Amino acid sequence: MRLLVILFLSGSCLASEYAVLASGARLLVDRHETAGNKVRLYNTEGYIEMDTRQVRTFEPDDHIAPVPAPPPATLEPVVVVEPLVLSPLDLADAAADRYALPRWLVREVMHVESGFQPQVVSPKGAIGLMQLMPGTAQLLGADPMDPAQNADAGARYLRELLDKYDGRLWHALAAYNAGPAAVEKYKGIPPYRETIDYITRIDRERKKNEQ
Template sequence: MDIESINGVRYLDSLINRQSIASTPIIENNTVIDFSFLIQKFLSDLSAITDTPELKAELNTDQSLWSAIQQISSRYGIDSSLVKAVIKQESGFNPRAVSNAGALGLMQLMPATARELGVKDPMNPVENIEGGVKYLKMLLDRFKDVKKALAAYNAGPSFVERNGVENYPSETKDYINKVLMYKSQFDKKA
């Protein structure tokens, strides 16, 4: 048997049976530690945790999320690339996102806005998208301009009406530019 040290960890290499004991870690007193039971326990626990219908559904959301975005966007007559861009900017596609201001979910709906839009559970991705797209459509109809609608989504409609395009804070200008950049990227992928 050979003992070899790699990065301060000592390993025992068996010359007799390299397949079964190869690179088994050992402690300084040369006691062999078998980590296989820990690995098996970890994998078993991981399987038990991830084998829930909720998590399986969540792990398989990419396709269903894209489908929901497409269907809801189409229903409201909004470009799905714009909706994806807003979601990317608002939450980074994290359905559990909560902002410091209290905005919730994928499209970061404020609780009062969510209630006004009929969203019962803003943390439910489909309900959140439905409410967010409905709100974005209302803003697009109201302002008749994508940049103004995005500014209103970010800073509030009354802010846009009071201040005009020239007086947007840098945060709102950055928001508009990032959303439009993401929209362009999603357009290229389509």
């Protein structure tokens, strides 16, 4: 009996391993001990004993170590980039280029309408650089209090009016100032002093640019 114990201990393996059985099954065991034609397979619950012919081989348990936690992230300094603020003339030129309008035209409409003041509101409720009425701004999908959106929408509206009146500038300007309904009503330039003065001022600028 003492010899048997010694043999079991001398044939032991203490590393976690797989016992590959003759049937092809694989058993994960803590260790095994071999004595003669017998082998004991140990786990946390005890052991089982079987004929050595029932065990084909033993394979190491390929334990994969856990991935080490990454080091704490280093906080990069936050760089605050201030938004680029364009001047009224820059806004006018950008909008003119976007809608294939002469730069002088959008600049002069902006000058006459608002004096290049982004937040000015007229007694009639027109807002901002090119004096959009709230309803018109809504139809154009623009926030009239945002200078860039206001200038863009104003130039787009002017482009639409020029297309509507086959490029006739006076008709487009009259519609921008008094509304398309007034132009339709009078079948041309409405006889409003404000509208006539408006067209005259802008047409004067046109003549300067054509010289």
